[in-house]
Amino acid sequence: MPRSRATLVIATLAGLLLASLLTAGGAAAKPAKFTRYVALGDSYTSGPLIPVQRADPAGCARSTSNYPSLLAKRLHVRSFTDVSCGGAATPHMTSPQQVAGGVNEPQFDALRRDTNLVTVGIGGNDHNVFGSIVGVCPALRESDPTGSPCKEHFTVDGVDTLKQATIDIGTRVEHVLDGIHQRSPRATVLVVGYPRIAPPTGTCPAILPFADGDYTWVDSVEEALNDALAKAVADDGRASFVDMYPASLGHDACAGKKAWIQGKDASEVAASYHPRLSGMKGVAGQIKRDLARSARS
Numbered sequence: 001m002p003r004s005r006a007t008l009v010i011a012t013l014a015g016l017l018l019a020s021l022l023t024a025g026g027a028a029a030k031p032a033k034f035t036r037y038v039a040l041g042d043s044y045t046s047g048p049l050i051p052v053q054r055a056d057p058a059g060c061a062r063s064t065s066n067y068p069s070l071l072a073k074r075l076h077v078r079s080f081t082d083v084s085c086g087g088a089a090t091p092h093m094t095s096p097q098q099v100a101g102g103v104n105e106p107q108f109d110a111l112r113r114d115t116n117l118v119t120v121g122i123g124g125n126d127h128n129v130f131g132s133i134v135g136v137c138p139a140l141r142e143s144d145p146t147g148s149p150c151k152e153h154f155t156v157d158g159v160d161t162l163k164q165a166t167i168d169i170g171t172r173v174e175h176v177l178d179g180i181h182q183r184s185p186r187a188t189v190l191v192v193g194y195p196r197i198a199p200p201t202g203t204c205p206a207i208l209p210f211a212d213g214d215y216t217w218v219d220s221v222e223e224a225l226n227d228a229l230a231k232a233v234a235d236d237g238r239a240s241f242v243d244m245y246p247a248s249l250g251h252d253a254c255a256g257k258k259a260w261i262q263g264k265d266a267s268e269v270a271a272s273y274h275p276r277l278s279g280m281k282g283v284a285g286q287i288k289r290d291l292a293r294s295a296r297s
Helices: 003-029 067-075 126-143 149-153 161-183 214-236 277-296
Strands: 036-041 079-082 097-099 102-104 117-121 188-192 240-242
Touching: 036 067, 067 079, 067 117, 067 277, 117 161, 126 149, 126 161, 126 214, 149 214, 161 188, 161 214, 188 214, 188 277, 214 240, 240 277
Parallel strands: 036 079, 036 117, 117 188, 188 240
Antiparallel strands: 097 102
């Protein structure tokens, strides 16, 4: 074969091989196409006071700009159902929840066999973990502003009762995952962790009115809750955990303009101790990154 023709053949084959590799690489990196997405969860999913609020029912405080809504738009899903509801706990996956303005039906009712993406953010209301922190700790600050009176209040016979409660919450979330898999066996299931409320160091009593020593304790309780959720996912073996704890570092309620979480005073666009729109964007972004990373692996 003449040298010029051989060179042309080799160049053509090399080009075809390169094109094949690029195509294969692109296909491997392309995220899965999700067509039917269902969002389950509590108020950290629903987004109370974040505009614009849905009225189905109003008591669920479900925002059209919560992280499931933002994620659905970014993924261009064909069907999106958000049944998250403020105050929801794990029993509300299978039982109706009475709220202002009506009833939120069991959240599992939204699941179908052809649902192929499910996010669930649940657990903080079980055993009233979050409610105990924001309902009790501020009132105890005056008794010992530089100590840790809230930690002491919830420590009984040397046992931190809130951290102890997170162990059972993890078990409950495992049961939730079993229920999701049964109803939507082909779905990608993501358990979304809770973003930081308190900073790991420092204080901001005008925003988070905790005693100085209780900041690190509150942070450790929330970390224990997230660890319990992560363990439930690991034990389940089929779902994935979206870890918002490292992602939200520097975005706690004390972080000023960078905060993802509102402090004690509600605003017109965020409920007290709940995510702001910036927090919802942060969660949606982390989920999207996790999905893309999973597609590449």
